[in-house]
Amino acid sequence: MVSRKTLIAALSLLEGRTHAEIGKFSLIHSVENETLGSSKADRINNLTRYLISNKLEEREAQDLTFDIVKDLIEDELELIERMNGWEVTTFKDKHPKLFNYLIKDGFIVDGISLRRKLPQDFSPVINENEVDRLLIKYQMNTLKVHLDQALDNFHDSKWESSNAQLRSFLEGLFNEIADKLDPIESAKIQSDNGKRDLLGRTNPPILFSDLNEIYNDGKNFINGVFKRIHRRGSHPGLSDLNDCTFRIHLVYLVAAEVLRRFDHAMENRR
Template sequence: MKERPFTRPTIVAANEFLADVIRTHTQINKIVLRLSLEDEIPADTAFGIEKKCDHLGRLLLERSSDPIETLDGTLTLAEAFVREAVGLTNEHSSSERQRDLLRGLARDGYVVSWGEWRQPPKLRAALPEEIDLPAADDEVRGLLKTFGFSVPLRHLDLAIEAHTRGDWEAANAQLRASLEGLFNDIARHIDPARASTLQNGVNLRQMLASDAIEFLAINRKEWSVDGKNYIEGLFKMLHTDGAHPGLSDEDHCTFRLHIVLVTARTFLRRLHQGRP
């Protein structure tokens, strides 16, 4: 059982979607019962549907990692709830709330599949379990705060906000700024005096690969003098179509978000562990 299979924005989106589609007390009461929250959320109609959904959302955020028994086995409260919300989605719906939920799931590395007629929607992982994007998101944010790297953290927040509202161009630009800010801050953290003599961007990344620092590994093709390496290749991909990447579809923007999170986690871990 994963401790936190979904990020906070996805849980919030699932709760807002639920509040949008629930029509009766019977519906919400059954969900509350399946989530073993009947002691916290009363079944009587004096406690309105909207209020029940609001209270449910707050409980979910406070106790997202609590284990509960379901027909699918032992799940976290958050996962059980998101599965409940997914079960109410409709392949042909154009609902804004459903769209927000599906985008949140995509950011976390999940997709919804709809089967044949009358078959319930199913939630499945779109990426290998080892990647665990929600955990990567948590770890990246925690390490950015630990080192005081406020610039890349702010750009990451803006990227996710843009992705949530479907502004792919803005999300792509913020992702590139976040990653560039990360390497700039790492260079300043390792050798502030030397970093202060260099301009931002590629010069600071070159400094991180220098013999004196060796934070970026040349032998593993993280860096090379000809620019044909992982780091610069990633920046070129994030910088498609120049400084303003232009319109991008949802899948590619989500892919960019995933790869930036995984890359940031790798190098923040390296910095935290004090090794190249």
């Protein structure tokens, strides 16, 4: 699955093509009716709107979007390889944001090929979309800001800034869920750990001690997650692309599951 930001950035590669080349590309992918327009910008925007709309079945849309992005990326990789005879550069150097978008979405740039790290049904974008949907549903606006800033910093290769926003997001998520599920008891608790422990006592519980998610003298899964995403020392430069990508995927994985449980609990209260 390709995220919206990755799709928009990849389609911007069409800006360097002629109208005739855009027309040929659209014919290859059977989207010629979706790339109409008097300017290249209009044609690209119309195609973008079509791919992110609900006009296609979900799997069909995912497959078409991936095929289009894959062709664009691989054409650009081939162009860069040919140009390296005159000026040595890499896709990452030429398109740093797009490269980071692809890595976050679970893709690998391998030579002149774009590959998935995982099967499509396990795409990190699935958790990303689910977290965004539920944050909006429950109006967790401050948390959404932290997460958006984490992604923006990641795309700009600001690893430490991204990591800091991820920590703020995850800490705030557990606190806000505790406040919403049991506001009276949560108001009596000052510490983050205390609010997380409260989520093991709510009805229904959001965290489960029998799954070693909480309690056990602090030697539990959730505390392990926080230790993993905590900064490694006080100096910048200790994180990198792979480390930050792992943190983002881990935070989204945990947040998606916790928010799904929270959503189920709230729906059952109606």
